[in-house]
Amino acid sequence: MATFVDRYPEEASVVKACLTVAFVSLGIGAFFGLVQALHRTGVVRLFSSVDYYTVLTAHGVLLALVFTIFFLLGLFTWAITRSLERPLPNIRLTWAWVGLAQAGTVATAAAILAGFVPDIGVSADVLFTFYAPMKAHPLFYAGLAMFIVGTWLAGADWFLAYREWRKDNPDERIPLQTFMVLTTMLMWYLATIGVAVEVVVFLLPWSFGIVETVNPLLTRTLFWFFGHPVVYFWLMPAYLMWYTILPKLAGGRLFSDPLARVVFVLFLLLSTPVGIHHQYLDPGIAEGFKFIAMTNTMFLLLPSLLTAFTVVASMEHGARQRGGEGRLRWLGALPWRDPAFTGMALAGLMFAAGGFSGMINAGMNINYLIHNTLWVPGHFHLTVGTAVALTMMAGSYWLVPQLTGRKLYSRPIGLAQVVLWFVGMVFMSNAMHRAGLAGVPRRTAEPQYNSFDFTTTMGSIEELQLQIAVGGTLLFVSVVLFSFNMLASAIEDPVETPVDDRLPAPLSGADGSPRVLDNLRLWTAIAVVLVVLAYTLPLASIVQDAGLFGNVPGVPMLIGNFVESLAGVIA
Amino acid sequence: MEIHAYEKLWLGAALLLIVGFIGTVAFGAVGAGVDMIDDDGGTVDPGALDQHPKFGDPGVYQSGPNEYDVYVVAQQFQFQPGTAEAIEVPVDSTVTFHVTSADVIHGFEVVGTNANTMAIPGQVSTFTVETDEVRDHGIVCNEYCGSAHHAMEGTVKVVPDDEFNATDGGA
Ligand code: HEM
Ligand SMILES: [Cu+2]
Ligand SMILES: [Cu+2]
Numbered sequence: 039m040a041t042f043v044d045r046y047p048e049e050a051s052v053v054k055a056c057l058t059v060a061f062v063s064l065g066i067g068a069f070f071g072l073v074q075a076l077h078r079t080g081v082v083r084l085f086s087s088v089d090y091y092t093v094l095t096a097h098g099v100l101l102a103l104v105f106t107i108f109f110l111l112g113l114f115t116w117a118i119t120r121s122l123e124r125p126l127p128n129i130r131l132t133w134a135w136v137g138l139a140q141a142g143t144v145a146t147a148a149a150i151l152a153g154f155v156p157d158i159g160v161s162a163d164v165l166f167t168f169y170a171p172m173k174a175h176p177l178f179y180a181g182l183a184m185f186i187v188g189t190w191l192a193g194a195d196w197f198l199a200y201r202e203w204r205k206d207n208p209d210e211r212i213p214l215q216t217f218m219v220l221t222t223m224l225m226w227y228l229a230t231i232g233v234a235v236e237v238v239v240f241l242l243p244w245s246f247g248i249v250e251t252v253n254p255l256l257t258r259t260l261f262w263f264f265g266h267p268v269v270y271f272w273l274m275p276a277y278l279m280w281y282t283i284l285p286k287l288a289g290g291r292l293f294s295d296p297l298a299r300v301v302f303v304l305f306l307l308l309s310t311p312v313g314i315h316h317q318y319l320d321p322g323i324a325e326g327f328k329f330i331a332m333t334n335t336m337f338l339l340l341p342s343l344l345t346a347f348t349v350v351a352s353m354e355h356g357a358r359q360r361g362g363e364g365r366l367r368w369l370g371a372l373p374w375r376d377p378a379f380t381g382m383a384l385a386g387l388m389f390a391a392g393g394f395s396g397m398i399n400a401g402m403n404i405n406y407l408i409h410n411t412l413w414v415p416g417h418f419h420l421t422v423g424t425a426v427a428l429t430m431m432a433g434s435y436w437l438v439p440q441l442t443g444r445k446l447y448s449r450p451i452g453l454a455q456v457v458l459w460f461v462g463m464v465f466m467s468n469a470m471h472r473a474g475l476a477g478v479p480r481r482t483a484e485p486q487y488n489s490f491d492f493t494t495t496m497g498s499i500e501e502l503q504l505q506i507a508v509g510g511t512l513l514f515v516s517v518v519l520f521s522f523n524m525l526a527s528a529i530e531d532p533v534e535t536p537v538d539d540r541l542p543a544p545l546s547g548a549d550g551s552p553r554v555l556d557n558l559r560l561w562t563a564i565a566v567v568l569v570v571l572a573y574t575l576p577l578a579s580i581v582q583d584a585g586l587f588g589n590v591p592g593v594p595m596l597i598g599n600f601v602e603s604l605a606g607v608i609a
Numbered sequence: 610m611e612i613h614a615y616e617k618l619w620l621g622a623a624l625l626l627i628v629g630f631i632g633t634v635a636f637g638a639v640g641a642g643v644d645m646i647d648d649d650g651g652t653v654d655p656g657a658l659d660q661h662p663k664f665g666d667p668g669v670y671q672s673g674p675n676e677y678d679v680y681v682v683a684q685q686f687q688f689q690p691g692t693a694e695a696i697e698v699p700v701d702s703t704v705t706f707h708v709t710s711a712d713v714i715h716g717f718e719v720v721g722t723n724a725n726t727m728a729i730p731g732q733v734s735t736f737t738v739e740t741d742e743v744r745d746h747g748i749v750c751n752e753y754c755g756s757a758h759h760a761m762e763g764t765v766k767v768v769p770d771d772e773f774n775a776t777d778g779g780a
Contacts, residue, residue: 087759088756088757091758135641163756167712171712171730172713172714172754172755220637253731254729254730255715255731255732294612294613297612317727318645318646319646319725319727319734320646320727320734321647321648321650321726321727321732321733321735322648322650322652322729324647329635329646333631333717336627336630343619344619347615347616351613351615400630400644401630401634403634403645403723406725409724409751410718411718415621435611444671476721477749479718479749479751481752481758482749482751482753483759487747487749488762489747489762489763490720490764491747491766492720493721517630579658582731583731588731589654589656590730590731593713595756
């Protein structure tokens, strides 16, 4: 029986090219993560504390943007091709976006990593949020812009594929995976308007010196216009896998196709008009606008809660198909030896925990207690750092064999890898949450101060630091095992059936569901209206405050600047 | 479209939870009057802070009986006042902080409390706290602001009434 690579060899190469970039970024990013975990806690300091911020910028960009999004590009290419059952319409366009996104990544990564060598005179120690008026080298912004345009073209490619398919299938429902890809991309087009305007209109000209000043609140607001929905851009590939792959791995089928569609539509509608919830503590934005963002955010819980239901219900169905019985005993009948299944299930469990800490973040008032403390990275290492990243790694154990035509090198190593990730993250994330409650700030090389000590309600700061260091080490070892397993799988001998790649139809299919669900124009129009409602007034008032281009000059993040400033502090 | 009975139940419970959350926060804001950072502080010209009547000479200003205003300028890598000299305020008083930045975005967090705000150049953050206990609090910058960000800290001292000297607090 042939698999994906035999049916669509060109597309398989594209997916492999994307996943390769993703996994290399994961490896480098995880190494930097280890460096951070050891440095912050004072266990080992491999780099100077000045270089810590270069490391942290690279960690954020390589993992949160490059790893996740390149994986998405690969996964969606696979999903579109297999669910429309046809090759992509124009493979040259496909390779063009792959190349553009890769070139952008290389440019941005080069600008960041050059920060380690001051003599080059290029640096971008601005972290992945690049808040102006901190200024990076133009290469950093130019690379980002190329990367984003690359993703836009990828979306165009997939929409073209869908249009071709539609010509041949005028009356059919959109295949579920294609539906997921298209709604996610519509959300992405809407969301990236914010960052595209921020980078192309304001930051790039400013970094070249064409424009002198910026309005920092405006660029920051544009960043978060994009910065929250990007969270769903990370999450939707995981959801695609939880809805369409996990039920099969569990031995059953998806519970309900229409409800999966409803969930993706809700994400398209609600992902963007919420970004201001990252700015609860920002001056210059009226409380009412923050309240609107919070209300939308809370409703955004709905699709995730629905997903939790479907995932558990589909797993139970699978377990019962495999002979599981009882109220909870069916859990034992699940295929826990399969790393793809176990990894995704553990990722889902962690996502539930992340959901709880996320509700705290979202509450406008409690947010004050934890804003910018270590609680926040504690939270998102559960969500993007585990729900997404672990699902992607676990999914790879099932997906990659379809792309290479080779079996996975070792299932036991895979199993050890996903369990190790889970255990490591329990340590690291739990300790980060607690340290955050004590007020320990995030993004800080040496969170040790002269004028006060942090106090914890339970345990000691030393104990928390140890947990962060141990957890970070386990996580790093987990990535080493993953990389080794992937490399070793690449040199296995090709086989006829490397993996069972069939995806059974859902229990309730799309046919009975309202047609309006597939009306992408309608949903996009509503999404646009919601964004206009949420953002017009806040943006207008921010522009009124200080003008479009503001009155704040740039502050380049360079070592020379540091030495002068330090002299200033000492003097 | 078929929706399973359990799923309907779950959906109802989820909606209830969401509305409940929004309700508690709305109650906190309107009913209990929890103060949040908003646009009340207005704007300043970040290039001309030294000409500003208050930020030009940042520190503690008395504004009424038991009421004080504290003006703080955050800049790489210090709070003024706060770092070189502590911010001193008397106990049992109402203190309104006004925080801005002279260069990049900083954070201003009174450690372990919810007195926490961003300091954005051109904008002024204001928030009010009641001082109810004589003690020292740490202040950290919790937003990355450059290569010595981790060195940016300060102190707020809540002192007994008789030890308080308005001209001391950096004013
Ligand atoms: C080996 C595994 C990992 C370790 C040990 C690790 C460790 C850390 C630590 C200690 C921090 C906090 C640094 C600070 O605030 O000073 C951090 C930040 C961060 N991590 Fe990870 N991490 C890992 C994996 C991941 C993954 C898989 C992702 C996302 C896919 C991720 C995304 C981020 C992001 C976005 C930040 C925030 C960067 C910033 O504040 O600018 N990390 N990580
Ligand atoms: Cu968000
Ligand atoms: Cu700082």
